[in-house]
Amino acid sequence: MDAIIFDLDGVLVDSEQTWDEVRRAVVAEHGGRWTDEATRAMQGMSTPEWARYLVEELGAALTPERIAEVVIERMADRYAGGPPVLPGAEDTVRAVAQRYPVAIASSSPPVLINAFLDATALTGAVRVAVSSEQVPAGKPAPDVYLEAARRLGVAPTSCAAVEDTTNGLRAAMAAGMTVFAVPNPHFPPDGEVLTKAAVVLGEIGELPRSLSALG
Structure with missing residues (x-):
């Protein structure tokens, strides 16, 4: 990876x-x-x-x-008082960034992506942040993932993507990436799509250990 x-x-x-x-x-x-x-x-x-x-x-x-x-x-x-960051998210990104280049590929507009990065002080850990506004098509098209990989200078097939929804999972899979699913409890992804993920996590904090297990 x-x-x-x-x-x-x-x-x-x-x-x-x-x-x-x-x-x-x-x-x-x-x-x-x-x-x-x-x-x-x-x-x-x-x-x-x-x-x-x-x-x-x-x-x-x-x-x-x-x-x-x-x-x-x-x-x-x-978001004015700070975005509702999920438990373990900041620590996970920091831990992963110690071993790999990290990017964000989001459907949110740049202003909200930047609000998250500023609130968490993760700007230094996240090398690239791409919004679907900056590519021809949003998810489930793979465009935002392909652009993130391009900006990182890495082949899409050498990347892992972390996603939660059906359309997001489809986008990452269409980009040829190894997909880690963190199913959204409020909007669970389609079961058939979920079975195609390489790894299904119970929470985001499990990611560093799962990456280590894959080698």
């Missing part, structure tokens, strides 16, 4: 539910209607993709550009 690439939401930050709450509220405020499949459908989408989804599929009466601004502003407000 030549590098480790982490997803952010649901892997390092307990934010999947917050994204869901904020999007639901904004859609309701602007005349849209939430559907049963909306939450899972948007997991992994880039900002332009989920903004269009809120407008075109759920009927929110704003432009995609404006609804993206509103949602991200509210997420930033939620």
Whole structure:
């Protein structure tokens, strides 16, 4: 293994539910209607993709550009006191960074990725951070993982990816990476996709030991 690439939401930050709450509220405020499949459908989408989804599929009466601004502003407000970092996440990233180059490949916009890095002082440990906004397509397309590997100067097939949701797992697998799954308890990944992960972890803190076991 030549590098480790982490997803952010649901892997390092307990934010999947917050994204869901904020999007639901904004859609309701602007005349849209939430559907049963909306939450899972948007997991992994880039900002332009989920903004269009809120407008075109759920009927929110704003432009995609404006609804993206509103949602991200509210997420930033939620992060104002510090993002909800998952237990063990900071220590895990630091431990892994002592052995491997580390990157983040996230569907969050850069402003929220940077808020996490600043709050945790992990900027020095994370060599590369890529948002799906910076690539042609969000997850489950592999673009954000491929770009992270490119910026690290490492072949995608020599990277391990750490993911929690169905679309994230699919993206990392499509990039040809060795996938460590940390299933999100609130939004469990598809069982069939989960079986294709190289390793399934109970929590993020198990990662350093699992990497050592793989050699």
